[in-house]
Amino acid sequence: MCKVYFTFRLINFTLMRSRFLLPHGWRITGVILFLMGLAFSIADQWLNVQFLTWHNLRPFATQTLTGPSLDENFADEIKMLLILFGLLIVAFTKEQIEDEFIAQQRLDSLQWAMYVNYAVFAVCILSVYGIDFFSVTIFNVFTPLIIFIIRFRWIMHRASKKQLQVA
Amino acid sequence: MKNTLRIERAIKNITQGELAEIIGVSRQTINSIESNKYVPSTILALKIARVFDKPVEDIFALEDTD
DSSP states (O other), rough: OOOOOOOOOTTTTTOOOOOOBBBBGEEEEHHHHHHHHHHHHHHHHHHOOOSETTSSSSTTTOOOOOSOOOEEOOOEEEEEEEEHHHHHHHTBBBOOOHHHHHHHHHHHHHHHHHHHHHHHHHHHHOOOOOOHHHHHHHHHHHHHHHHHHHHHHHHHHHHHOOOOOOO | EOOHHHHHHHHHTHHHHHHHHTSSHHHHHHHHHHHSSSSOOHHHHHHHHOOOSOOOHHEEOOOOOO
Protein backbone atom coordinates (compact mmCIF):
# COMPACT_ATOMS: atom_id res chain seq x y z
CA MET A 1 0.00 0.00 0.00
CA CYS A 2 2.45 2.63 1.16
CA LYS A 3 6.12 2.13 0.58
CA VAL A 4 8.71 3.62 2.88
CA TYR A 5 11.95 4.33 1.10
CA PHE A 6 14.81 3.25 3.29
CA THR A 7 17.54 3.10 0.71
CA PHE A 8 20.81 1.70 1.89
CA ARG A 9 22.31 1.03 -1.51
CA LEU A 10 25.13 3.25 -2.72
CA ILE A 11 23.84 3.34 -6.28
CA ASN A 12 23.57 6.91 -7.49
CA PHE A 13 24.33 7.94 -3.94
CA THR A 14 25.76 11.36 -4.74
CA LEU A 15 22.75 12.51 -6.73
CA MET A 16 19.96 10.91 -4.78
CA ARG A 17 20.92 11.23 -1.15
CA SER A 18 17.44 10.55 0.09
CA ARG A 19 17.92 7.97 2.79
CA PHE A 20 15.37 7.70 5.59
CA LEU A 21 12.82 9.93 3.90
CA LEU A 22 9.13 9.30 3.40
CA PRO A 23 7.47 9.59 -0.03
CA HIS A 24 6.41 13.09 -1.04
CA GLY A 25 2.70 12.26 -0.93
CA TRP A 26 2.83 11.71 2.83
CA ARG A 27 3.31 15.40 3.58
CA ILE A 28 -0.40 16.20 3.50
CA THR A 29 -0.99 13.39 6.02
CA GLY A 30 1.59 15.00 8.29
CA VAL A 31 -0.04 18.42 7.98
CA ILE A 32 -3.45 16.93 8.81
CA LEU A 33 -2.12 15.02 11.85
CA PHE A 34 -0.34 18.11 13.14
CA LEU A 35 -3.40 20.33 12.69
CA MET A 36 -5.60 17.74 14.38
CA GLY A 37 -3.20 17.61 17.34
CA LEU A 38 -2.99 21.39 17.50
CA ALA A 39 -6.76 21.87 17.24
CA PHE A 40 -7.32 19.23 19.92
CA SER A 41 -4.77 20.86 22.23
CA ILE A 42 -6.31 24.30 21.85
CA ALA A 43 -9.91 23.09 22.12
CA ASP A 44 -9.07 20.97 25.16
CA GLN A 45 -8.15 24.05 27.18
CA TRP A 46 -11.89 24.78 27.38
CA LEU A 47 -13.50 21.42 26.71
CA ASN A 48 -11.29 19.34 29.02
CA VAL A 49 -12.13 16.10 27.22
CA GLN A 50 -11.77 12.86 29.11
CA PHE A 51 -10.64 10.80 26.16
CA LEU A 52 -10.20 7.01 26.32
CA THR A 53 -10.44 6.95 30.10
CA TRP A 54 -9.07 3.83 31.76
CA HIS A 55 -10.40 3.47 35.29
CA ASN A 56 -8.27 1.74 37.89
CA LEU A 57 -5.25 1.58 35.60
CA ARG A 58 -2.93 1.93 38.59
CA PRO A 59 -4.82 0.47 41.56
CA PHE A 60 -1.88 0.92 43.93
CA ALA A 61 -1.08 4.52 43.00
CA THR A 62 -0.99 6.90 45.92
CA GLN A 63 -2.76 10.13 45.16
CA THR A 64 -0.20 12.95 45.15
CA LEU A 65 -0.04 16.18 43.19
CA THR A 66 2.66 15.14 40.76
CA GLY A 67 2.57 11.34 40.95
CA PRO A 68 0.64 8.97 38.67
CA SER A 69 -3.08 8.85 39.29
CA LEU A 70 -5.43 5.93 39.84
CA ASP A 71 -7.27 6.48 36.56
CA GLU A 72 -5.72 7.56 33.31
CA ASN A 73 -7.20 9.32 30.34
CA PHE A 74 -5.25 9.37 27.14
CA ALA A 75 -6.18 12.83 25.84
CA ASP A 76 -2.68 14.24 26.54
CA GLU A 77 -0.98 11.26 24.96
CA ILE A 78 -3.12 11.49 21.81
CA LYS A 79 -2.45 15.25 21.52
CA MET A 80 1.31 14.88 21.89
CA LEU A 81 1.54 11.91 19.53
CA LEU A 82 -0.54 13.66 16.85
CA ILE A 83 1.68 16.74 17.02
CA LEU A 84 4.88 14.70 17.17
CA PHE A 85 4.10 12.40 14.23
CA GLY A 86 2.58 15.27 12.25
CA LEU A 87 5.74 17.33 12.58
CA LEU A 88 8.03 14.35 11.95
CA ILE A 89 6.21 13.45 8.74
CA VAL A 90 6.14 17.04 7.48
CA ALA A 91 9.85 17.44 8.26
CA PHE A 92 11.02 14.21 6.67
CA THR A 93 9.06 13.71 3.49
CA LYS A 94 10.87 13.96 0.19
CA GLU A 95 10.60 16.93 -2.10
CA GLN A 96 8.98 16.20 -5.45
CA ILE A 97 12.45 15.80 -6.91
CA GLU A 98 14.97 15.07 -4.20
CA ASP A 99 18.55 15.78 -5.23
CA GLU A 100 21.98 16.66 -3.86
CA PHE A 101 21.26 20.38 -3.44
CA ILE A 102 18.09 19.65 -1.48
CA ALA A 103 19.89 17.05 0.65
CA GLN A 104 22.53 19.68 1.44
CA GLN A 105 19.90 22.25 2.42
CA ARG A 106 18.15 19.66 4.56
CA LEU A 107 21.34 18.91 6.46
CA ASP A 108 22.18 22.61 6.86
CA SER A 109 18.69 23.35 8.13
CA LEU A 110 18.92 20.53 10.65
CA GLN A 111 22.18 21.88 12.06
CA TRP A 112 20.77 25.40 12.06
CA ALA A 113 17.64 24.22 13.90
CA MET A 114 19.80 22.56 16.59
CA TYR A 115 21.84 25.74 17.14
CA VAL A 116 18.78 27.98 17.34
CA ASN A 117 16.88 25.55 19.54
CA TYR A 118 19.63 25.20 22.12
CA ALA A 119 20.44 28.91 22.04
CA VAL A 120 16.81 29.61 22.96
CA PHE A 121 16.93 26.83 25.55
CA ALA A 122 20.06 28.30 27.12
CA VAL A 123 18.24 31.62 27.52
CA CYS A 124 15.31 29.75 29.09
CA ILE A 125 17.60 27.96 31.55
CA LEU A 126 18.76 31.32 32.82
CA SER A 127 15.43 33.11 32.79
CA VAL A 128 12.67 30.58 33.56
CA TYR A 129 12.23 28.82 36.91
CA GLY A 130 9.92 26.40 38.67
CA ILE A 131 6.92 24.82 36.97
CA ASP A 132 7.30 27.23 34.02
CA PHE A 133 10.67 25.69 33.26
CA PHE A 134 8.99 22.31 33.08
CA SER A 135 6.53 23.69 30.50
CA VAL A 136 9.40 25.16 28.51
CA THR A 137 11.21 21.83 28.37
CA ILE A 138 8.06 20.11 27.04
CA PHE A 139 7.75 22.78 24.37
CA ASN A 140 11.46 22.43 23.65
CA VAL A 141 10.96 18.81 22.61
CA PHE A 142 9.00 19.99 19.57
CA THR A 143 10.83 23.20 18.66
CA PRO A 144 13.80 21.62 16.80
CA LEU A 145 11.35 20.10 14.29
CA ILE A 146 9.39 23.34 13.98
CA ILE A 147 12.52 25.45 13.46
CA PHE A 148 13.86 22.90 10.96
CA ILE A 149 10.62 22.93 8.93
CA ILE A 150 10.45 26.74 8.84
CA ARG A 151 14.12 27.12 7.85
CA PHE A 152 14.03 24.38 5.20
CA ARG A 153 10.79 25.64 3.61
CA TRP A 154 12.17 29.19 3.57
CA ILE A 155 15.36 28.04 1.78
CA MET A 156 13.33 26.04 -0.75
CA HIS A 157 11.04 29.03 -1.32
CA ARG A 158 14.01 31.34 -1.84
CA ALA A 159 15.71 28.89 -4.20
CA SER A 160 12.65 28.57 -6.40
CA LYS A 161 12.39 32.30 -7.03
CA LYS A 162 13.32 33.03 -10.63
CA GLN A 163 16.14 35.48 -11.09
CA LEU A 164 15.29 37.96 -13.75
CA GLN A 165 18.65 39.51 -14.51
CA VAL A 166 20.83 37.74 -17.05
CA ALA A 167 24.43 37.29 -15.95
CA MET B 1 33.72 28.75 -8.74
CA LYS B 2 31.98 30.63 -11.52
CA ASN B 3 29.85 29.19 -14.27
CA THR B 4 28.33 30.13 -17.60
CA LEU B 5 25.24 28.02 -17.13
CA ARG B 6 22.78 30.86 -17.68
CA ILE B 7 24.50 31.82 -20.94
CA GLU B 8 24.69 28.23 -22.17
CA ARG B 9 21.04 27.84 -21.40
CA ALA B 10 20.19 31.02 -23.33
CA ILE B 11 22.16 29.77 -26.34
CA LYS B 12 20.34 26.45 -26.29
CA ASN B 13 17.09 28.31 -25.55
CA ILE B 14 15.88 26.09 -22.71
CA THR B 15 14.39 27.13 -19.37
CA GLN B 16 15.72 26.22 -15.92
CA GLY B 17 12.83 23.81 -15.58
CA GLU B 18 13.58 22.08 -18.87
CA LEU B 19 17.26 21.71 -18.05
CA ALA B 20 16.39 20.37 -14.61
CA GLU B 21 14.04 17.82 -16.15
CA ILE B 22 16.65 16.60 -18.66
CA ILE B 23 19.20 16.02 -15.89
CA GLY B 24 16.69 14.78 -13.32
CA VAL B 25 17.22 17.39 -10.60
CA SER B 26 14.95 20.07 -9.15
CA ARG B 27 14.63 23.52 -10.70
CA GLN B 28 15.82 25.00 -7.40
CA THR B 29 19.14 23.24 -7.91
CA ILE B 30 19.71 24.75 -11.37
CA ASN B 31 18.62 28.16 -10.04
CA SER B 32 21.06 27.95 -7.12
CA ILE B 33 23.95 26.89 -9.35
CA GLU B 34 23.25 29.78 -11.74
CA SER B 35 23.15 32.31 -8.93
CA ASN B 36 26.42 30.92 -7.53
CA LYS B 37 24.83 29.77 -4.29
CA TYR B 38 25.56 26.10 -4.81
CA VAL B 39 28.56 24.23 -6.20
CA PRO B 40 27.37 21.05 -7.92
CA SER B 41 28.98 17.66 -7.38
CA THR B 42 31.28 16.31 -10.06
CA ILE B 43 28.54 13.98 -11.26
CA LEU B 44 26.06 16.80 -11.65
CA ALA B 45 28.61 19.06 -13.36
CA LEU B 46 29.43 16.28 -15.85
CA LYS B 47 25.74 15.71 -16.52
CA ILE B 48 25.17 19.41 -17.13
CA ALA B 49 28.16 19.56 -19.49
CA ARG B 50 26.81 16.57 -21.40
CA VAL B 51 23.51 18.34 -22.04
CA PHE B 52 25.34 21.25 -23.68
CA ASP B 53 27.76 18.91 -25.46
CA LYS B 54 30.78 20.76 -24.07
CA PRO B 55 33.66 19.92 -21.74
CA VAL B 56 33.02 20.76 -18.07
CA GLU B 57 35.73 23.43 -18.10
CA ASP B 58 33.79 25.43 -20.67
CA ILE B 59 30.90 25.80 -18.27
CA PHE B 60 32.53 25.71 -14.83
CA ALA B 61 35.77 27.51 -14.00
CA LEU B 62 37.77 28.11 -10.84
CA GLU B 63 38.05 31.61 -9.43
CA ASP B 64 41.13 33.14 -7.79
CA THR B 65 39.60 32.69 -4.35
CA ASP B 66 39.03 28.95 -4.81
